Amino acid sequence: MATKNLPFANMDSALHPAGRLSLSRATVTLAVMLVVHGLTKSYAGPRPRAVFAGVDMELAPGDYVAVMGESGSGKSTLLNLIAGLDSADEGSIKLDGTELTALDDDALTALRRKRMGFVFQAFHVLPYLTVAQNVALPLSLLGVAGSEADARVAGMLAGVGLSERGASMPRELSGGELQRVAIARALVHGPQLVLADEPTGNLDAETASQVLSLLREQIKANGAAGILVTHSRVAALTCDRILQLTLAGLRELTLQ
């Protein structure tokens, strides 16, 4: 991996006056990890509609960017394409030099399993598994089990402040806590890229800001890159960069 972790904590938190983040490391970019070029997507059907065209985007290891846009502008669609869950009309998506559009479903699935983590608006924590079992899911899919898995799950739960809740059932948790479980699940297997689609859409403002800080903190702490899809400016401000999605493509906004 073309990433090198460096202790740039102070500089990082200086960028984000809102979050007093206790980061132990930050990342410095030596190369580009994700390259999206000329991505065009439209939905077929009785009333075909173009969602976006000519989207370009680059993401370096350790980058944490926000994608903003109005509702219906295609933010989720873009994330689905990057995750290999939907196919583009045109354009290319390269992750670490691998062209995703050329891969078949099994290869894409394996790629997601190893290198990606997901956080959803509606949490999607399995109701009949304990919190710890939910967090362990990606590990179990990767064949990591036993004490190694237990240790990583415990570490993750501690990271998101749920050390005591490992044996709880999801229905005993609040929405904010559920999203923390989801964050732990997204990062437990050490993915390169975390995709979060409106992760605070179902939360109140205060809880949302806590979850956003935690998400950033954990992404950085685990040396991953992240894309946060949101329509909220406040949320977007927790990222390193902000991109605006329009019909014409992605445009970088300058932080005010």
Place this chain on the structure above:
Amino acid sequence: MHKAKVYALQVVLAGSLAQNKARSVLSVLAIALGVALGYAVQLITGAAVNELALGVQFLSGDADLQVRGPRSGFDEAIYPKLARLREVAAASPVVELDAKLADRSDTLKIIGIDVFRAAAVQPGLVADSADRLDHLRSDTLFVSPAAARSLGVDVGGSLSFQVALRAVTLRVAGLATADAHQRFAVTDIAGAQENFDRLGRITRVDLRLKAGVDVDAFRDRLQAELPAGLAVQRPEAGVKASESLSRSYRVNLNILALVALFTGGLLVFSTQALAVVRRRAQFALLRVLGVTRRQLVMWLMAEGALVGIAGSTLGLAGGFFLAQAAVRIIGADFGAGYFRDLAPTLTPAPLPLALFFFLGVVIAMLGSLAPALEAARAPPAPALKAGDDERAFARLRPSWPGLVTIAAGAIASFAPPIAGLPLFGYGAIALLLIGTLMLMPRLAVLMLSIVPTPRGAPSRLALLQLRGAPGQAAVSLAAIVASVSLMVSMAIMVASFRISLDAWLERVLPADVYVRASAAGDTAYMTVDDQARIAALPGVRRAEFLREQQLLLDPSRPRVVLLARTIDAANLTRQLQLVSAQMTPAPGAPPPVWVNEAMVDLYGFVLGSVVEIPIAGKPTAFTVAGVWRDYARPQGAIAIERERYIALTGDRSATNAALWLAPGAAVEQVSRAIDSDIPGGSRLEIAAPGEIREFSLKAFDRTFAVTYALELAAVVIGLFGLSSSFGALVLARRREFGMLRHIGMTRRQIGAMLATEGATVTGIGLVAGFGLGWLISLVLVQVVNRQSFHWGMELSVPWAPLTGSALLVLALSTITALASGRHAMSARAVLAVKEDW
């Protein structure tokens, strides 16, 4: 109710029925199938019994009382004594017999009457005829229209009957008046006596009493004066007696059909329970909007009623056509041989129609009751949250009610029959079934905790999820547990019966060749000369003869069979399959008889008891020296030494013979010799034991064919239930699959997860169903069969077919689970994970 609220309810509920179209249709079909089976069975057996009663009513005319006795008749000298009694207005002697037709395997009921006497008692039997003297001629008979049709004769034609081994031909002088379905022929009583070797004997006297005579008081007085073996009773009592032979069989069929209906109810329960769980949030919303608990329950019950009404309507129509097809194809007794002479018309009566309609609706509503109550009880707030579904099932969990129900079932199985029916036995089966279903959540938890957690991620996840939500698994299981247990218990019962029957046949058929005078009817027999000729045939080393008679021991029951046969007391077990110890009467004690198991159950003829049996009009004491197994005569049978029988009755005729061949002699050779050397020998039926065995087992399989069909119906309904539950659960979990696909599970892995879930759940259902089925089979064999048909059998489990069916059910349900998953894994569904809940 507030208008807006009603509207909200309608939107939610109608929407759900429409949304679950496939499942609603399945529920309707399951109820329809149960109603159709139940109604068809009721329609057919009801019509047959009704026909039987009408027949007796018609044939006995205006008689107030009937004097009956042994099947072969009694001394006619009793008739003038009865006719002279002060209370009797008119008496009519009757010779009634089933005559064997000479050149076909059929029989025809012959009623010999004295026209002048009959005119006063059974006017309906006296036919119109151009030549009034035909009524008195001994060589004529009047056939009923149905008999004429089925035998293909017309007035002026003739019919040949077998008497002993001779043929007797009678001319058809006219048609007897009778309604469309009764097959019989009327002839002059003297002619009947002469033609059918009944000289000096009659089988019945019908009495019409003078006005004002107390029928029952007179009946009791007369009974006390009648010779042994004769009984006087109202004509209706005869209907009951002939009905009672088939009653247990009919009740058994009805119960089986009800089980199919019950399984349909369980399907409604599973469907509704899962549908309600999935709509918890919607209901909570309604409750928040101000719908009361009662209103919610009523609406959900209305849903069940709707399913029930549709199912019942469909089922009644289907049942009617099913019954018509069944009567045409396999006969009114489903091939069991109880109503061979009847061709009933099926007329839908309002009462059974209403009853089965009601049953279908009630069962469907009961199926929705528990889920409806649960939906109403749920506190609205937590129900609005995901993952709360399992709470809906938590209520089903305490185990004591289930255990108590099972214990009650066990106790009920020890109770005696009621009115000759194993009602407590059926009750025991129902209790065992319901108790087990109540325990299912517990059993599911227990079994899931025993199953080791697999290593592979998909199956591991499947098991973890099932352990987290055992209640849902248990609900989907209700229908499959019920139907599997039914299948298993019936299979064990039928296999036990068949194996025991086979062993019995082997035991009771030790000779090389069996000969009988005819397969049916009372008129064929072998005379002393015939017997001597048969015994002297070349190739015959030894011949034993048997005379079969039918005695009336209890006028409210069918006649019992008396078998007068060569009995070698020293070698008894070679001839009879004894199920008791064998005893020799003490010196001075009455001589021995050996009775079948039914005699013990019905008449209390226990081993060692001294009993009185009316033979030749005289009560004779005997000692019960042994009890034997008998699958042929559930009405009761008594074996007596032939020499003793001859000494008592002077009757040396025989109906059956068993022949042992000389070394080197072949069955065919003896059979040819009988044909050529014995006058009328071609009318004898000759069979090797192998043929009889094969024939009997075929008849057995035919009788149980309808049982298999009902069993299959129950299993199909159970599988429907399972697949519908899976479908519902999978649909409810679409977003879960979407999430799993996101985090890197392949389609195949999700398929494997679903297959594991399906197989595990079904496996639990099979384990529970097999255990319960085995218990139920014990009740069927030891209680239901014993009390219904009075036959004992050894329990044997048909492992191979049962294992095969279990694997088939497992495979089908796994495939079902996979198939439901396919739908849920479409690309659209995967992206659905981004939708709001």
